[in-house]
Amino acid sequence: xxxxxxxxxxxxxxxxxxxxxxxxxxxxxxxxxxxxxxxxxxxxxxxxxxxxxxxxxxxxxxxxxxxxxxxxxxxxxxxxxxxxxxxxxxxxxxxxxxxxxxxxxxxxxxxxxxxxxxxxxxxxxxxxxxxxxxxxxxxxxxxxxxxxxxxxxxxxxxxxxxxxxxxxxxxxxxxxxxxxxxxxxxxxxxxxxxxxxxxxxxxxxxxxxxxxxxxxxxxxxxxxxxxxxxxxxxxxxxxxxxxxxxxxxxxxxxxxxxxxxxxxxx
Amino acid sequence: xxxxxxxxxxxxxxxxxxxxxxxxxxxxxxxxxxxxxxxxxxxxxxxxxxxxxxxxxxxxxxxxxxxxxxxxxxxxxxxxxxxxxxxxxxxxxxxxxxxxxxxxxxxxxxxxxxxxxxxxxxxxxxxxxxxxxxxxxxxxxxxxxxxxxxxxxxxxxxxxxxxxxxxxxxxxxxxxxxxxxxxxxxxxxxxxxxxxxxxxxxxxxxxxxxxxxxxxxxxxxxxxxxxxxxxxxxxxxxxxxxxxxxxxxxxxxxxxxxxxxxxxxxxxxxxxxxxxxxxxxxxxxxxxxxxxxxxxxxxxxxxxxxxxxxxxxxxxxxxxxxxxxxxxxxxxxxxxxxxxxxxxxxxxxxxxxxxxxxxxxxxx
Numbered sequence: 001x002x003x004x005x006x007x008x009x010x011x012x013x014x015x016x017x018x019x020x021x022x023x024x025x026x027x028x029x030x031x032x033x034x035x036x037x038x039x040x041x042x043x044x045x046x047x048x049x050x051x052x053x054x055x056x057x058x059x060x061x062x063x064x065x066x067x068x069x070x071x072x073x074x075x076x077x078x079x080x081x082x083x084x085x086x087x088x089x090x091x092x093x094x095x096x097x098x099x100x101x102x103x104x105x106x107x108x109x110x111x112x113x114x115x116x117x118x119x120x121x122x123x124x125x126x127x128x129x130x131x132x133x134x135x136x137x138x139x140x141x142x143x144x145x146x147x148x149x150x151x152x153x154x155x156x157x158x159x160x161x162x163x164x165x166x167x168x169x170x171x172x173x174x175x176x177x178x179x180x181x182x183x184x185x186x187x188x189x190x191x192x193x194x195x196x197x198x199x200x201x202x203x204x205x206x207x208x209x210x211x212x213x214x215x216x217x218x219x220x221x222x223x224x225x226x227x228x229x230x231x232x233x234x235x236x237x238x239x240x241x242x243x244x245x246x247x248x249x250x251x252x253x254x255x256x257x258x259x260x261x262x263x264x265x266x
Numbered sequence: 267x268x269x270x271x272x273x274x275x276x277x278x279x280x281x282x283x284x285x286x287x288x289x290x291x292x293x294x295x296x297x298x299x300x301x302x303x304x305x306x307x308x309x310x311x312x313x314x315x316x317x318x319x320x321x322x323x324x325x326x327x328x329x330x331x332x333x334x335x336x337x338x339x340x341x342x343x344x345x346x347x348x349x350x351x352x353x354x355x356x357x358x359x360x361x362x363x364x365x366x367x368x369x370x371x372x373x374x375x376x377x378x379x380x381x382x383x384x385x386x387x388x389x390x391x392x393x394x395x396x397x398x399x400x401x402x403x404x405x406x407x408x409x410x411x412x413x414x415x416x417x418x419x420x421x422x423x424x425x426x427x428x429x430x431x432x433x434x435x436x437x438x439x440x441x442x443x444x445x446x447x448x449x450x451x452x453x454x455x456x457x458x459x460x461x462x463x464x465x466x467x468x469x470x471x472x473x474x475x476x477x478x479x480x481x482x483x484x485x486x487x488x489x490x491x492x493x494x495x496x497x498x499x500x501x502x503x504x505x506x507x508x509x510x511x512x513x514x515x516x517x518x519x520x521x522x523x524x525x526x527x528x529x530x531x532x533x534x535x536x537x538x539x540x541x542x543x544x545x546x547x548x549x550x551x552x553x554x555x556x557x558x559x560x561x562x563x564x565x566x567x568x569x570x571x572x573x574x575x576x577x578x579x580x581x582x583x584x585x586x587x588x589x590x591x592x593x594x595x596x597x598x599x600x601x602x603x604x605x606x607x608x609x610x611x612x613x614x615x616x617x618x619x620x621x622x623x624x625x626x627x628x629x630x
Contacts, residue, residue: 161440161561166571175443177538237535240559 004056005112007049008074012108014046018101025098025172039097040088047081050108054078064131069262070117072138077107079142080149087146087182095172099149107145116263129207133200136193137219141254143190144226148251150183151244158241180240184233187247191226198223218257225250267609268328269402269601270357271364272335273313273320276375279352287343289314294389295396297342302398304341305334308612309400311393311407313368315385317375322365324402326612328357362406362597366590369410370417371424378423378579383414401608406597413593420589423582426575430458430568431465433575434542438466438510441540441561445471451508452476452493453501454515455483458544458565462512463491475508477501479515502526506533510540513549522550527557544568 021039054075057065065071084100111117157173160166173179198219205211229246232238238246274284289297289312301310301321309324321339325331332355340348356364364373369386371378390407393399399407418424427433435445442448448471452463455478463474474493478484481497488495496504515521522541531539536559543550543564555562601608 157440161437162555164563164567164571173440175440177441178443180538239536240538242558 004053004060005117007053007056008108008112011046011049011053012105012112014042014049015101015105015108018042018046018097019105022095022098022101036095036097039101040085043081043097043101044085047078047085050074050078050081064135066131066134066138068116068118069259070111070114072134072262073107073111073116075135075138076141076145077104077111079139080104080107080145081142082139083142083146083186084149087186095153095174096146096149098172099153100146103145103149129200129204133197133204136200137197140190140193140197141258143186143193144247144251144254147183147186147190147247150179150186151247154179154183154244155241155248158244176240180243183244183247187226187230187233191223191230194223194226215261218261222250222254222257225253267308267324267326267605267612268331268357269322269324269361269406270328270332270355271320271322271361272332272339272353272355273318274349274352274354275318275320275373278354279349283349283352284316284319286345287319287339287349288316289319294392298393298396298398300342301335301338304338305331307331307335309403310398311389311403313386313389315382318368318373320368322361322403322406324400359594359598362594363590365406365410366413366593369414370586370590371414372583372586372590376428377576378425378428378582380418380424383411387411401604401611402601405600409593409597413590416593417586417589421582421585423579423586426578428572428576428579430544430565430572431462433568433571434462434512434563435465435469437561437563438471438540439469441538442509445469447472448509449473449475449507450493450510450512451501451504452487452491453511453513453521453549454478454517454545455480455487456514456544459512459514460487460491462542462544463493466510467491471510475501475504502530505530508534508539509537510542511550512542512544514543514545515549516545517549518547520549520551522554524551524553524557527554527560531557531559542568 018039021042054065057071061067066075080100081104084096088096153173154176157176157179161176201216201219229243229250232246233243274287276284291314294312294314298310298312301307301312305323305325307323307325311322313320313322319339321335323331323335336350336353339345339353365386367373369383371380371382374382386407390399390403394404427436438445438448445466448466450463450466450471450473452459452474455476463471467474474488474491475496476484476488476491476493477496477498477500478487479498481495484495484498487493511522513522539560541550541554541560541562543562546565548564550562550564552562552564554560
């Protein structure tokens with residue numbers, strides 16, 4: 001039976017194909033700009049199917065599809081792909097897709113397989129602010145996910161340059177300065193959106209009149225963590241490896257907290 | 267009717283011989299036309315580079331024509347002694363094979379280099395302009411270009427730099443991306459540091475600073491590189507603005523130490539720094555490579571990478587040969603199928619006089 005979930009599964013098939021293209025590129029040690037374009041197109045098709053899922057689910061619910069953990073995860077992964085599609089061609093970041101596709105696939109498959117797609121039982125407060133703050137915060141997570149990806153690429157490349165052991169995959173990675181700059185831009189975008197989301201959250205909780213404490217503590221901690229990374233890179237001239245490690249650690253904290261807060265929610 | 271090539275290259279002949287039989291670019295079309303007449307060839311093309319001089323030709327019989335081509339080579343260059351011992355000759359399938367290998371860079375001194383393809387294209391165009399090519403050589407050269415493109419894109423024969431300068435450029439691009447905004451500082455003058463600086467410059471590196479114990483030499487090199495000479499004591503002052511350092515002094519002790527480097531990195535706000543140490547004994551303390559955002563490569567590191575890239579290219583030869591065999595076979599089949607028609611055509615017009623009519627060259 002075709003449900004909205006079918007489209008999400010189909011999207012995963014395309015992300016999986018993108019992963020296979022990467023494996024093949026690593027094996028052959030390259031495969032020019034052609035295979036990079038193919039990869040981009042495959043990811044774009046996946047994105048369209050992914051969007052179809054969100055649209056159908058949203059139409060069914062009559063609101064932004066963020067009512068349970070399953071939808072939230074799918075939405076965050078969608079935002080990560082969105083950032084990849086925006087950044088990939090404009091900065092000519094080769095191989096960004098190679099790192100993005102597996103992460104997105106992992107998040108979506110985890111959501112599809114686990115029994116978390118249960119309709120929300122409580123009556124949800126209908127407020128534009130509630131939906132807005134949640135949606136923009138999730139898009140911020142997408143930016144952070146891609147910041148995580150660029151950090152991983154940075155560390156891989158930095159290690160090879162430092163140890164002077166250059167593998168053939170080395171040739172496919174973009175320059176570390178380029179990664180450093182893109183990473184910083186993603187951090188700023190993510191942090192700005194997260195800030196807007198937090199402010200929106202405060203307004204919406206005042207409207208709803210209910211303060212979910214663990215979630216607020218967690219969100220504040222994520223905000224402080226990423227704020228520190230942005231300050232470190234922007235103001236305190238901390239660069240390179242340290243920033244990459246901070247960004248990846250923040251993302252890991254965010255991810256763990258994300259599942260913790262949402263699964264433990266009564 | 268035979269296809270054949272007579273020539274010499276960097277393996278068969280020393281440079282003293284190669285330079286004597288090389289053809290000047292300016293008189294190449296003239297030489298091609300006189301070659302056609304002198305050796306009664308149907309078609310011909312001359313490929314002359316610093317590493318090879320080769321004459322590709324189609325004639326009624328290679329047995330007679332090859333000797334005439336050799337005589338033409340001696341006569342044209344007014345050689346007093348014979349260079350026959352240095353010349354090789356390949357016929358038919360071997361000739362096709364040879365041109366394909368040359369176009370793909372398999373026969374080059376630097377395995378897999380790509381400059382040769384451009385030179386082959388130029389040689390072909392000159393011959394075509396001179397009216398010396400016809401149905402067979404036109405097709406042969408076109409197929410050779412296609413084969414070279416195919417092999418370049420499907421194998422790793424052109425991948426990885428094989429010289430110290432080029433490896434340094436690759437690494438610089440891995441660190442900084444585009445080099446346009448990079449400032450290069452050359453400490454100590456020498457052939458190697460000049461070559462490396464030039465390699466960086468050719469890929470768009472921005473400002474170049476040169477310093478040396480001898481101000482005179484610094485200024486001379488700075489002039490050649492269109493850079494700026496600075497005094498030897500001043501290099502730490504310029505350091506904050508520098509992204510790439512090429513060091514090759516004759517100093518017996520390291521001139522860049524971690525003690526000096528760590529405070530300097532603060533002044534440059536921890537921006538990445540690429541140190542290239544091509545001096546022996548080394549100019550830069552090895553421990554500098556451990557400093558965060560600093561990437562240090564010495565001459566052994568660079569040569570090691572160049573060597574492993576060469577080895578990687580050599581491992582691709584078999585794959586290239588397999589593809590070349592396919593392309594050669596395809597051309598040989600075409601030639602076999604059309605042999606009678608081509609022979610018929612050339613029988614009506616025994617020797618190409620150098621002004622082949624368009625219908626004649628493009629038919630089939």
